Amino acid sequence: MEAKITDNKAVITVELIGRLDTAAAQELSEKLLPLQEKADRTIVLDCSQLNYISSSGLRIFLALRKAAAVKGGKVVVKSINDDIRTVFMMTGFLNLFEIEA
Amino acid sequence: MAKVQDTIKRMASLQGIMMILVAAIMLAATSVIQSYYARRGLLMEAERRAQRELTITQLRIENVTRPVETAVMNTAWMVQMNLNNPDTLQTLLRNVLDTNPVLAGAAVGFIPDYYPEKGYWFEPVVTRRGNEYEDMVLGSTTHDYFKLDWYEYPAVTGENYWSEPYFDESAARTTVVSFASPVKDQEGNLVGVISADLTLEWLADLLRDLQLYPDTYSKLESAGGQMIVSPPAERVDNGTVNYSMPIESTGWNMSVVIPRSEIFRTVNRLSMMLGFLQLMGLILLGMIAFKSVKDQSKLESVRSKKDKMDNELRIARGIQMSMVPKQFPPFPERKDVDLSATIVPAREVGGDLYDFFIRNDKLYFCIGDVSGKGVPAALVMAVTRSLFRTVSAHEKSPQRIVSSINESMAEMNDSNMFVTFFCGVLNLYSGHLHFCNAGHNAPILLSESVERLKVLPNLPLGVMPEMQYVEEDCYLPAGSSIFLYTDGITEAENASREQFGERRTIETLDPALGVKENQERILAGIEDFVGTAERSDDLTMLIIQYLGADKSSETRRNLVLRNDIQQIPLLAEFILAIAEERHLGKSLAMNLNLALEEAVTNVMLYAYPKDTEGEIDIEAVLKENSIVFNVSDSGKPFNPTEAPEVDTTKSLEDRQIGGLGIHLVRKIMDDVRYARKNGRNILTMIKNI
Numbered sequence: 001m002e003a004k005i006t007d008n009k010a011v012i013t014v015e016l017i018g019r020l021d022t023a024a025a026q027e028l029s030e031k032l033l034p035l036q037e038k039a040d041r042t043i044v045l046d047c048s049q050l051n052y053i054s055s056s057g058l059r060i061f062l063a064l065r066k067a068a069a070v071k072g073g074k075v076v077v078k079s080i081n082d083d084i085r086t087v088f089m090m091t092g093f094l095n096l097f098e099i100e101a
Numbered sequence: 102m103a104k105v106q107d108t109i110k111r112m113a114s115l116q117g118i119m120m121i122l123v124a125a126i127m128l129a130a131t132s133v134i135q136s137y138y139a140r141r142g143l144l145m146e147a148e149r150r151a152q153r154e155l156t157i158t159q160l161r162i163e164n165v166t167r168p169v170e171t172a173v174m175n176t177a178w179m180v181q182m183n184l185n186n187p188d189t190l191q192t193l194l195r196n197v198l199d200t201n202p203v204l205a206g207a208a209v210g211f212i213p214d215y216y217p218e219k220g221y222w223f224e225p226v227v228t229r230r231g232n233e234y235e236d237m238v239l240g241s242t243t244h245d246y247f248k249l250d251w252y253e254y255p256a257v258t259g260e261n262y263w264s265e266p267y268f269d270e271s272a273a274r275t276t277v278v279s280f281a282s283p284v285k286d287q288e289g290n291l292v293g294v295i296s297a298d299l300t301l302e303w304l305a306d307l308l309r310d311l312q313l314y315p316d317t318y319s320k321l322e323s324a325g326g327q328m329i330v331s332p333p334a335e336r337v338d339n340g341t342v343n344y345s346m347p348i349e350s351t352g353w354n355m356s357v358v359i360p361r362s363e364i365f366r367t368v369n370r371l372s373m374m375l376g377f378l379q380l381m382g383l384i385l386l387g388m389i390a391f392k393s394v395k396d397q398s399k400l401e402s403v404r405s406k407k408d409k410m411d412n413e414l415r416i417a418r419g420i421q422m423s424m425v426p427k428q429f430p431p432f433p434e435r436k437d438v439d440l441s442a443t444i445v446p447a448r449e450v451g452g453d454l455y456d457f458f459i460r461n462d463k464l465y466f467c468i469g470d471v472s473g474k475g476v477p478a479a480l481v482m483a484v485t486r487s488l489f490r491t492v493s494a495h496e497k498s499p500q501r502i503v504s505s506i507n508e509s510m511a512e513m514n515d516s517n518m519f520v521t522f523f524c525g526v527l528n529l530y531s532g533h534l535h536f537c538n539a540g541h542n543a544p545i546l547l548s549e550s551v552e553r554l555k556v557l558p559n560l561p562l563g564v565m566p567e568m569q570y571v572e573e574d575c576y577l578p579a580g581s582s583i584f585l586y587t588d589g590i591t592e593a594e595n596a597s598r599e600q601f602g603e604r605r606t607i608e609t610l611d612p613a614l615g616v617k618e619n620q621e622r623i624l625a626g627i628e629d630f631v632g633t634a635e636r637s638d639d640l641t642m643l644i645i646q647y648l649g650a651d652k653s654s655e656t657r658r659n660l661v662l663r664n665d666i667q668q669i670p671l672l673a674e675f676i677l678a679i680a681e682e683r684h685l686g687k688s689l690a691m692n693l694n695l696a697l698e699e700a701v702t703n704v705m706l707y708a709y710p711k712d713t714e715g716e717i718d719i720e721a722v723l724k725e726n727s728i729v730f731n732v733s734d735s736g737k738p739f740n741p742t743e744a745p746e747v748d749t750t751k752s753l754e755d756r757q758i759g760g761l762g763i764h765l766v767r768k769i770m771d772d773v774r775y776a777r778k779n780g781r782n783i784l785t786m787i788k789n790i
Contacts, residue, residue, distance in 0.1 A: 022702045023669040052673075052691060054698045055761035062758055069753055083691045090768040091761055092749025 003028055005035075011042045017049040025056030032060055039067035039075075044100075048079035053087055065096055076100050117390030124386055128379040132372065139368040144342070147364045150313050151344035151357050158311050158319075158355060159348055162304065165203050166351050169280050169297055170261065172197045173207075177284045177295045180209055184286060187216055187223070191236045194227040197297060198234060205229055205273035205300045208239070209284060210246040211293035212256070222246065228272040237272065244271050251281040251296045259283050259291065263351040265325045266301065273298055278329065278351075305330045308355070314363035324352030332358065417450040417479035424486045425455055429617070436651040437529045438464055441616035445624065445640040452478030452520070453587045453641035454486050458493075462529045462656050462682050462723075465493045465502075468541065468643050469522040469562075470587040481518045485510070485562065489524070497678075499524040499537035500572030503562070507539065511566035519561040523585060530650045530723075531684035532577040537570050542588060545603075547612040547619070548581035553603070579649025582619065584610055589638035593627045596634040601627055616644040652725035664705055664715040664736075672697050672719070679721055679728070685790070693728070693788060696769040699762035700732045700741070700784050708736025708782055726790055727771075733783040740775045741766070741784065 001024030004015040012035060020028065035043060043064060065075045078100040080088065088094045179193050194207040206228040213221050222240025229235075239246070246252045254262040264279040277298035284293040308319040308330045321330040342364060345356030362369065421444065429441050442455045452471025457464060467489050471478040485506065492505040503524050510520065523544060525536035540561030546554045554575070560568050577583065586606070593601040609626040610619050623642060660675045662668040673694055680690035701717055709715040715736055722729040747757065747764040767773055772787040 019670070019673065021669050021673070021698055022705075023666045026666060052694070054695055054702070055765055056702065058761055059758050062756065065753060083688050086688070086692070087695065087765070090749075090765060091747075092751075092756075095750075096753050096756065 001028060003031055005031075007038075009041075011044055012038060013044045013046055015046045015049070019052040020050060020057035021052060021054050022056040025054070025060060028057070029060050029063075032064065035064060036067035038073075039064065040071040040073040042074050042076060043068065044076045044078050046078045047081070047084060050084060051081065053084050055091075058087070058091060058093060061093070061097070074098060117387070117394050120390055121383060121387050125379075125383055128383070132375060132379065135375075136368060136372050139371070140365055143364050143368055147313065147342065147359055148344060151359065152346070154311050154313055155344060155346040155355060155357060158307055159346055161307050162348055162353075162355070163350060165201075165303065166263075166280070166299075166348070169201050169204065169299060170282075170350065172201055173280050173282050173295055173297045174261070176207070177282045180284045180293070180295060181286060184292060187219065187225070190225045191227050194225065195234050198227060198229055201297070203299055203303050205269070205275060205277055205298045207295070207297040208246075208272070209293050209295045210240065210252045211284075212291060213247065215292055226272050239271055251279040252294045255281045255283040255294045256291060263324070263353075264296075265323045265327050266329050269298055273300065276301055278323070280351075301329060311357050313357060314359050314366070316363050317357060317359045319355065319357045322354045322356075324354075329353060413476050414450050417476045418446060420476075420479040420483050421446075421450060421453070424483050426457065431457070432459060435459070435529075436654070437462075437648050438527070439616050439646045439648060440464075440466075440644065441620045442643040443620060443624075443641070445636075447589070447636040447639050449474050449637065450476070450479055451587075451589065451639040451641075452482035452518075453589065453639045454482045455585070455641060455643040456486050456489055457643070457645075458490075459529070461658065461678065463497070464527040464529055464645065465525075466527070466585075466643065466645060467502075467522060467524040468585040468587065468641065469520050470541065470589075470641070471520045472518050472561075477518065481520065485520050485522070493524075497526060498572060499526050499535050500570050502526075503537040503539050503559075503570045504568075507562045507564075507568055507570065508566050510563035511568075519563040521561045521587075523556075525583075527577065527645065527647065528682060528684070529647070530682055532579060532647050532649070533574060533684065534577050534583070535572055535574045537572045539570060540564075542586065542591070542603075544586075545584040545607060545610060546577075546581065547584060547610055548578050549612070551607050551610050551612055553607075554583065577647040579647060582612065582616060582644055582646040584619065585643040585645075586623075587639065587641040589636075589640045590623065590627065590642060592638060593631050593636065593640065594634055595631050601630050605630065616646045619644055655725075656723040658721040658723065660719040660721075662701060662717045662719065664709040664713060664717065666702070666705060669698060669701065672701060675719065675721075679723065683723055683728070683790070689788075689790075692769045693730075696766045696786060696788075697730060697732070699766050700730075700786065703741045703762055704732065704734045704736060704739070704782065704784075707741075708734050708739040710737070728788050728790060730770075730786045730788070731783060732786070733781050735781050738777055739782055740777075742773060742775045 001020055002017040006013040014032065045061065068075045075097060077097045080099065176193050176197050180190060183189055183193065190209055194209065197207045198204050206226060208224055208226040210224040216223055224238065224240040224246055226237040226239050227234050228237065251262060251264045262281045264281065266276050266278045269275065269277045277300055279296040279298050281294050281296035283291055284295050286292050304321060308321055311317065311319040318332045319330070320328060320332045323329055340361040341358045342361055343356050343358050345354055347354050425444060426442070431440055432438065440457060444453050451474050455468045457466035469485055471481045471485065488506040488509050489502065492502045496502045496505065503522065521541040522539040523536065523541040525534055527534045538556045538559050540558055543553045543556040546552060557571050557573060559570050591601055591603050591606055605626065606623065609622050611622065620642060624640065627640060658675070658679055660671065662671060676690055676694040676697060697719065701719070704717050715734060718733045720731040741763045744760055744763045747760040766786060770786040771789045774785045776783045
């Protein structure tokens with residue numbers, strides 16, 4: 001699992017590459033914790049290269065989303081594949097996030 | 102082994118020597134006995150001959166001496182008659198010489214002063230001079246006959262006397278013996294002695310006739326031991342036999358001397374010839390014995406060499422045969438696959454191999470042919486087969502199996518042997534066949550038609566370590582077969598050196614038949630084709646028939662994880678393998694992975710307190726239409742199904758962070774059940790497929 005964070009003032013892009021399982025989520029959670037402070041901005045979670053996500057990963061997404069809601073920013077989930085879209089659907093996340101193609 | 106051979110050789114040569122020795126002793130003994138009796142016979146024969154000859158000679162001598170004696174004694178009487186007429190005496194003597202040619206002379210010596218007018222000595226003498234006679238009257242101080250033996254002995258004893266040989270210097274002037282007889286007057290008084298001198302040449306002549314054997318000689322001795330006839334001076338009496346005979350009238354002793362070598366000349370020659378023949382015989386016998394020993398040891402060594410070769414071939418064959426599965430059908434309990442394989446050995450051991458096994462409902466199989474023959478090929482074959490087993494124990498991809506074997510072999514390939522090899526992995530659930538070829542003949546696929554499988558050749562194993570092998574795949578329809586073989590099949594030659602070939606192979610195979618039947622058809626076809634020609638290569642084939650997934654069977658897969666979040670990625674591999682095996686779609690695989698991860702994560706978070714050690718057993722039971730996952734642990738009781746249902750419709754503000762895991766499990770799985778059994782949490786999740 002790899003996460004590339006690009007901060008260009010207006011938008012913070014997080015490029016997620018690989019499998020986001022429970023083991024990977026622990027690491028990612030720490031890495032993305034500072035972003036909760038910057039949740040007043042737009043955070044784009046680029047999932048074009050993400051091919052797996054479990055509930056631990058979803059929790060990280062949800063935590064960011066909640067922080068954004070508090071800070072007045074927004075979280076955009078970008079380019080999820082069909083399998084992950086199914087997971088989003090099963091968990092009701094499709095309704096919680098702004099999904100971008 | 103060599104020691105035993107040496108001993109055998111030694112014993113054999115000892116036997117040969119003993120045989121010759123015994124033969125030699127026997128021959129020597131017979132020779133000695135034969136020679137002894139022959140010599141005894143010859144000696145007796147010699148003695149008989151000597152006695153006969155001596156008797157004859159004796160008679161011949163006496164034929165001379167007796168008339169002399171008679172003539173002398175008659176003349177003595179005549180002298181008595183004519184005592185009054187002394188001057189006629191020489192006439193009488195002349196008559197004696199006339200009748201006895203061997204006499205050199207004769208004389209009458211009168212006693213001293215018998216005729217006073219004649220003086221003290223009176224000895225009228227007649228001596229033969231050639232054909233004439235010489236008359237003399239001897240007797241003087243220089244020729245005092247009274248002192249001579251011929252006179253003295255008869256005069257003193259009154260008996261006849263044969264004198265010792267002496268040189269008569271006064272009359273005959275040669276060596277003579279004299280016969281003397283007393284002369285008496287009518288009153289019986291001694292008046293003188295008459296003597297006749299015998300020359301000795303005739304005796305020598307007589308004795309010279311006594312030639313019993315070429316080197317025989319004879320001698321004649323007087324009564325006093327003087328030589329009358331001497332042996333040749335140069336004679337040395339060395340190993341002689343003497344036979345003698347006395348001549349009684351004269352007191353002489355006659356003997357014949359025969360060198361033993363002469364007597365035994367024939368037997369010696371015979372012995373020599375026999376000895377020579379025996380020696381030749383022994384040498385011949387020895388040569389025969391030696392040759393037979395050599396032949397035997399050669400035979401032994403040839404036999405042992407052949408034994409050794411046979412033994413090596415047996416070992417090689419043993420290696421080859423012990424390395425391949427021989428139980429057919431190998432998987433009688435399975436309904437999805439049938440398989441038959443064989444190596445029909447040729448006289449010479451080749452390096453053919455095949456192997457197969459089933460792991461996780463996948464059939465791993467290979468066939469190979471090592472270049473070369475004999476023990477080296479069998480060893481390389483054994484190595485190849487071992488590598489196949491070792492590598493395929495953890496590799497699922499034929500390409501990686503082949504590459505891995507190739508690297509190992511190319512590294513240790515000092516003998517430049519290579520192996521053509523075909524490796525396949527057949528998913529018995531789906532019929533999906535992955536294969537990788539390493540220079541082996543393309544297998545033949547028997548489905549609706551029978552044709553060669555399209556296969557990349559690549560390079561044989563052991564040629565190039567860095568060779569990039571290419572994996573290919575295809576689907577085997579249920580009921581189809583794949584026929585793998587080595588070139589021993591297609592290159593089987595008949596007497597006219599035609600090959601069985603791929604075309605005949607394809608024509609012989611029948612897709613409607615099972616593996617056993619097709620194997621027998623091929624073997625029978627080759628048998629018919631080859632006929633009496635000798636097979637030079639092993640016939641090796643492996644036939645696999647895919648019968649379609651066995652929907653009624655269930656298969657179990659297990660995974661054990663430690664209580665550690667970092668173990669989670671192992672689940673992905675576990676599920677991937679099952680998905681591949683069962684040919685599950687990528688999405689379903691991901692969902693199953695997700696559900697399983699959530700279940701396992703829950704155990705790790707709730708059943709096992711943080712940092713405690715524990716294990717989580719995951720079992721997947723693959724059934725025809727479903728997969729049952731059992732996740733169990735020995736942690737504290739934790740029932741995830743009791744967790745309240747997450748309301749996914751709630752607004753962001755109301756959404757809880759937790760509870761998503763079990764929610765996903767419920768969403769993905771068709772049935773989720775919890776049980777606490779034997780101190781274990783057991784979560785059963787069923788997914789219908």
